[in-house]
Amino acid sequence: MSRSLPLAPVVLLFALLATGCVSTSSARVNARAQSLRIQTEDGWGLAMRRIPAEGPVRGRPVLLIPGLASGDVSLVLDPDHSLAFWLADHGREVWTVALRGTGASDHANAAAGRPSGYGFDTLWREDFRAALRTVRQHTGEDEVDVVAYSLGALLLYAYLAEDGEGIGAAVALAGPTRMDRAGPWLKTLAKVGDRFVSREDTLDMGFLSSLTAPVQAYLRGNPVERIALDARNTPRERWRRFASCVFGELSGGVVRDLIHMVHTGRFTSSDGSRDYRAGLAHVRVPVLVMAGEGDQVAPVSAVRDGYLALGGPKAWRLLGTTEGLAVDYGHVDVVIGERAPYEVWSPLLGFLDRAAVRHPLQ
Helix, strand or coil, X not given: CEECCCCHHHHHHHHHHHCCCCCCCCHHHHHHCXXXXXXXXXXXXXXXXXXXXXXXXXXXXXXXXXXXXXXCCCCCCCCCCCHHHHHHHCCCCEEEEECCCCCCCCCCEHHHCECCCCCHHHHHHHHHHHHXXXXXXXXXXXXXXXXXXXXXXXXXXXXXHHCCCCEEEEEEECCCCCHHHCCHHHHHHHHHHHHHCCCXXXXXXXXXXXXXXXXXXXCCCCHHHHHHCCHHHCCHHHHHHHHCCCCCEEEHHHHHHHHHHHHHCCCECCCCCXXXXXXXXXXXXXXXXXXXXXXXXXXHHHHHHHHHHCCCCEXXXXXXXXXXXXXXXXXXXHHHCCCHHHHHHHHHHHHHHHHHCCCCCC
């Protein structure tokens, strides 16, 4: 059942966790990016984009994984300021993917064999794997670097804990593996969602966007903005474009899985049989974990939990004034902030470059 819930707080919870919007109409984006369509093993079509490297190629291809319900626009906002184009400008071939229900990817349609109700496990087992497989096949590379943002980082963690094949190095950016450590606002909204959202629901995030976009775009200091970013680090026009986009679908199954993580603090499969946090101890792929010091969606302790659980070569980077940065980064400005290219993306790329020569922590 698809519906637009008249429950702005419930949808806001997952919109903030997803952080993004489904598409961008920029002709300049389309001019640089090559679009293609792939299929998952369970029959869903996904939209991907390839952005060729500018100048000499300096490392492995990079696959970017966005937050849930947000397509890939949070990482491909525009050619002048987005992580995807910045990496391409610095010699990396970049690939992005829109997860099911978002952007130009397939949406739930029972008549077409695409039922609603899929959960978190489906997104990493089907969508993540299909995107990674595509990049390896098209580039001929055995290993691909992965940069995963927000809940996309949890998909990366689950894949690494269960398999990890084909990944050379990875960056988990603002990914909270202990969602029970979020603020009271998140826990309260999870309780509301627990009451009103079933696994078979499909939440139309466009309803949220239509309600909140005018406020987010023009009213500085609104609640969404205070939770999502450090406004000193994000130009108003850039935030306006980011906030005014229309979201995709969010499966009730994913919502229920996230609610369970908030309530219990566990990071497991939907049925509880797989403990992804425990599985991270077996990871041997170099991983950089980055957390915004001012992030109210993925607090530092919630992100650091994933770093502590990793068993292989790893590095930690706190994004804030404690480490000499200009601001305490929030959840969104790590991908659209004015100083992000210097304070977030540059060390991210440096880690991937060092990992390529097997010295990731130096």
